[in-house]
Amino acid sequence: MSEPLTNLETSVYQYLLDFTAENTYQPSIRDIGARFKIKSTKTVSDLLQSLTKKGYIERDPARSRGVRLLGFAGAINTQPVPYYGRVNAAEPSLAPENREGFITIDRRFLPSNDTFMIRAKGDSMVGRGINDSDYLLINPSATPAERDIVAVRVGGETSVKTFTRKNGTVVLQPANISEKDVVLDAGADFKVLGTVCGVFRPFCDNPPMPRATLTS
Numbered sequence: 001m002s003e004p005l006t007n008l009e010t011s012v013y014q015y016l017l018d019f020t021a022e023n024t025y026q027p028s029i030r031d032i033g034a035r036f037k038i039k040s041t042k043t044v045s046d047l048l049q050s051l052t053k054k055g056y057i058e059r060d061p062a063r064s065r066g067v068r069l070l071g072f073a074g075a076i077n078t079q080p081v082p083y084y085g086r087v088n089a090a091e092p093s094l095a096p097e098n099r100e101g102f103i104t105i106d107r108r109f110l111p112s113n114d115t116f117m118i119r120a121k122g123d124s125m126v127g128r129g130i131n132d133s134d135y136l137l138i139n140p141s142a143t144p145a146e147r148d149i150v151a152v153r154v155g156g157e158t159s160v161k162t163f164t165r166k167n168g169t170v171v172l173q174p175a176n177i178s179e180k181d182v183v184l185d186a187g188a189d190f191k192v193l194g195t196v197c198g199v200f201r202p203f204c205d206n207p208p209m210p211r212a213t214l215t216s
Helices: 007-023 029-035 041-053
Strands: 057-061 068-069 079-083 099-106 117-121 133-138 149-152 159-167 168-171 182-184 191-199
Touching: 007 029, 007 041, 007 068, 029 041, 041 057, 149 168, 159 182, 159 191
Parallel strands: 079 117
Antiparallel strands: 057 068, 079 099, 117 133, 133 191, 149 159, 149 191, 159 168, 168 182
């Protein structure tokens, strides 16, 4: 097991990752020094040497930008997916001001380009494998079929439920015996935001992201 990084080493390593993904080339020693207000190029070089020793990068000392990020693929075949911390009660439901940022996902997991991500709150869908605080990938382009799991706005509330139809009405079913079905007639103020096409359950959350205003 490699040695743990110091706080400064962690910040420098994450800067290397972000800079390289954005610019397609590594920052120079002077770039790193400017970013972290380190005047001595030797100090920066020592930080990079420590990252090398701990197994995070490889260096070519003959080149100013001679850093190879081990395991980093330059974000090839990935796509940033918008993460929403809140869903509007009115249209449009997904407002840009409620976007908390982006989460980069391998494109193999994205059924459409307009896929977005929210976060579950509550345990009403535990019977179908969705727990409190899970990240949910939502496909707004899909037409929900019977028994699909959907994200739905009902009035001013948003929830995740199983989509069914009974006697011409939409029924949202929880997957928890302690909760009741939600029956929506033709005049109900509701909108299907999309079908759930992925569930991501991190066992750590670093850095933490704000939880979506969502009731599962």
